[in-house]
Amino acid sequence: MTPYSVEVLDHFRAPRNAGRLPADAEDVGTGDVTDAAGKRLRLQLRTDARGRVTDARFKAFGCPVTIACGSWATLALIGRTLQETRQVDAARIARELGLRVEQLPLADAAVGAIRAAVAEVSRKRRRSAPQTYPNGL
Amino acid sequence: MSVRVPIYLDHQATTPCDPRVVEAMRPFWSEEFGNAASKTHALGWKAEQAVEDGRGRLAELIGADPREIIFTSGATESNNLAILGLARANRDRGRHVVSLETEHRSVLDPCRALEREGFRVTLLPVGNNGILDLDRLRDALDDETVLISILHANNEIGVIQPLAEIGEIARARRIPVHTDAAQSAGKLEIDVRTLGVDLLSFTAHKLYGPKGIGALWLRRGSPRLRLEPILHGGGHERGLRSGTLPVPLCVGFGRACELAGELRTEDARREAQLAERLWKRLSTELEAVELNGDAVHRLPGNLNISFLGVEGEALLIALPKLALSAGSACTSASREPSHVLRALGIGETRALCSLRFGFGRSTSEAEIDLAADLLIEQVTRLRALSPVWERAKRGGDGP
Numbered sequence: 215m216t217p218y219s220v221e222v223l224d225h226f227r228a229p230r231n232a233g234r235l236p237a238d239a240e241d242v243g244t245g246d247v248t249d250a251a252g253k254r255l256r257l258q259l260r261t262d263a264r265g266r267v268t269d270a271r272f273k274a275f276g277c278p279v280t281i282a283c284g285s286w287a288t289l290a291l292i293g294r295t296l297q298e299t300r301q302v303d304a305a306r307i308a309r310e311l312g313l314r315v316e317q318l319p320l321a322d323a324a325v326g327a328i329r330a331a332v333a334e335v336s337r338k339r340r341r342s343a344p345q346t347y348p349n350g351l
Numbered sequence: 352m353s354v355r356v357p358i359y360l361d362h363q364a365t366t367p368c369d370p371r372v373v374e375a376m377r378p379f380w381s382e383e384f385g386n387a388a389s390k391t392h393a394l395g396w397k398a399e400q401a402v403e404d405g406r407g408r409l410a411e412l413i414g415a416d417p418r419e420i421i422f423t424s425g426a427t428e429s430n431n432l433a434i435l436g437l438a439r440a441n442r443d444r445g446r447h448v449v450s451l452e453t454e455h456r457s458v459l460d461p462c463r464a465l466e467r468e469g470f471r472v473t474l475l476p477v478g479n480n481g482i483l484d485l486d487r488l489r490d491a492l493d494d495e496t497v498l499i500s501i502l503h504a505n506n507e508i509g510v511i512q513p514l515a516e517i518g519e520i521a522r523a524r525r526i527p528v529h530t531d532a533a534q535s536a537g538k539l540e541i542d543v544r545t546l547g548v549d550l551l552s553f554t555a556h557k558l559y560g561p562k563g564i565g566a567l568w569l570r571r572g573s574p575r576l577r578l579e580p581i582l583h584g585g586g587h588e589r590g591l592r593s594g595t596l597p598v599p600l601c602v603g604f605g606r607a608c609e610l611a612g613e614l615r616t617e618d619a620r621r622e623a624q625l626a627e628r629l630w631k632r633l634s635t636e637l638e639a640v641e642l643n644g645d646a647v648h649r650l651p652g653n654l655n656i657s658f659l660g661v662e663g664e665a666l667l668i669a670l671p672k673l674a675l676s677a678g679s680a681c682t683s684a685s686r687e688p689s690h691v692l693r694a695l696g697i698g699e700t701r702a703l704c705s706l707r708f709g710f711g712r713s714t715s716e717a718e719i720d721l722a723a724d725l726l727i728e729q730v731t732r733l734r735a736l737s738p739v740w741e742r743a744k745r746g747g748d749g750p
Contacts, residue, residue, distance in 0.1 A: 246738070252688070273736055273738040274736055275662055276665065277665055278668045278669075280662075
């Protein structure tokens, strides 16, 4: 019996948004996590001026669940504001992809990659935002 | 030429039961159903005769005396009986057992059980090619050593250990040697008189026989081997393995051994050609594929290959038309890299990128060609998704 759900196999066989974005770009955030078993997921997102995710890409080295988590996450992120990406959590990934209990750590890893990507692009945005000073200075 | 899928390339795990073996077993389920231990009627006598005929065929395959063959339920039980049985029976002589890091679990786990009983166990390392360094063996032996257990051919990488040399070292110190020959019996020529060992485990289902039966060859003669049974009961099999013998399986095992004796040379020649055919295509049409284990001292029908940048489990699932293994069964998220590959000094990532291929009597060139096409397609697809591969290609610190 295969340990993989229909949803996992669908994303594994036809991954959405595989690829990379330029990590150095000011509007791109990258999250790259490697778990203890050596599986690796890199998730990248690009935001517009208002902080909405306009594009997301992933690359993954690991079992079908790792690849499916990356693929699904890109779809879940595109269109959300950085604030709204908080709604994408491990429970939701597990539910949407029909993960088994022993596969839950992979959903946690995917959330780790999402949070890291959001944190990085948020930092870049704060850094590049026009500085405003009180008293018209 | 049409190819039936899935293409079975997992002959190390098990082999299909040969139809001639099935036919030989057929009468012994319902018609000739006697108990081989029933001494008082013809049904029992016929069953006993069938078992002894089978035993004779097992003995013939490995150059043994039929009286040296103990039927068991499989190689796992044979390994347990050899290791636990011999160590426990000789604990007054010493409490040290020597084995190998790359052994099958059915050897490693009885060794761990012995540790809990107060034995010392030394697991010897292997070189990068998977072969034992004989000097390490010499250094490991001491006056307390009561058993050396070294597998003949490895189930993951197919590497063959130098049993004759190991036997020579052991004989000089009067230490018995056991070998797990589950993968090699019926595939390599085995003559127990010259192999260099005192006990040998083998099993039917790896050589086109039925599942559920194996055997332990136990050398007769001087110095006498002492063995303590691990199953107690009716005193079958010279008191070493109690339990009613599965007559149809004994017959089937015998027939499978007979066929292996006839077909072994031709099987080995074909399987070596098929392995070469697959390796040639993969290594010329894909970058960064590596053969694991010694290239020469290996089973003819075995390949273990790392496809750098692609996780083995993902590759297996991407290839539903191929029945393959990553070396050890894995269904969980916490797959550990193979202990055998790690013992060869292979890094964790490369170990995770490995698949095992096992060719058999029915494997065809057309199957190999289709398998190669599918592998090349899926390795290429998964590498395009892989950050590990991307990094390796960029010339970073690589996988």
